[in-house]
Amino acid sequence: MLQNFNTINSLRKLKGLILVGLGFLLSPLSWWNDLFFNLPLAYFFGYICSKFSANLFLPCAIAGYWLSNVLGILLMQIGVLDVVQEQSQERNFKKELLMGLASSTIYTIIILLLLQFNILNTPDLFAEGQSFNIKLFLPID
Numbered sequence: 001m002l003q004n005f006n007t008i009n010s011l012r013k014l015k016g017l018i019l020v021g022l023g024f025l026l027s028p029l030s031w032w033n034d035l036f037f038n039l040p041l042a043y044f045f046g047y048i049c050s051k052f053s054a055n056l057f058l059p060c061a062i063a064g065y066w067l068s069n070v071l072g073i074l075l076m077q078i079g080v081l082d083v084v085q086e087q088s089q090e091r092n093f094k095k096e097l098l099m100g101l102a103s104s105t106i107y108t109i110i111i112l113l114l115l116q117f118n119i120l121n122t123p124d125l126f127a128e129g130q131s132f133n134i135k136l137f138l139p140i141d
Contacts, residue, residue, distance in 0.1 A: 009086075016082025019075045026072025028107060038068045066108060073107075074100035 024030060025037050045064025050057035077100055081091070114120040 012082050016079040019079030019082065021079075023072045023075030023077075023079055026068050027076055028069045028072070028104075029076075038065055041065075041068045066104070069107075070100060070104040073104050 025033050026041075027033070042061045042065035045067070046057045046059075046061030049060030074097065077096060081096075111120070
């Protein structure tokens with residue numbers, strides 16, 4: 001019985017390590033992942049949305065990028081819990097999801113503020129000679 005428990009515990013920890021690894025690849029914690037993972041996923045999401053309306057490509061690509069980062073943070077949170085907890089405990093998925101969404105939203109707001117106040121510079125993707133203007137992307141007048 002004890003050996004069966006150790007095997008189940010080891011498999012749970014292995015699953016947790018895999019989830020942490022996948023989450024790290026999607027998360028905003030690594031600088032290189034955008035080129036290989038997040039941007040292709042965001043582009044694909046924008047492409048699918050653009051089939052409904054061409055105007056949806058950019059907003060959906062931005063949403064897809066954000067969602068891939070949120071998914072990465074959630075996968076890391078779930079994986080770390082599997083690795084560090086000795087006993088399998090009852091999980092509150094709603095609470096974990098809300099915590100992941102809150103931390104990702106806070107991260108996104110911080111990055112947008114750093115861009116808005118020109119603390120971070122953007123590549124020349126938006127406009128030649130102009131700084132980033134978040135108002136261009138918001139649905140308000």
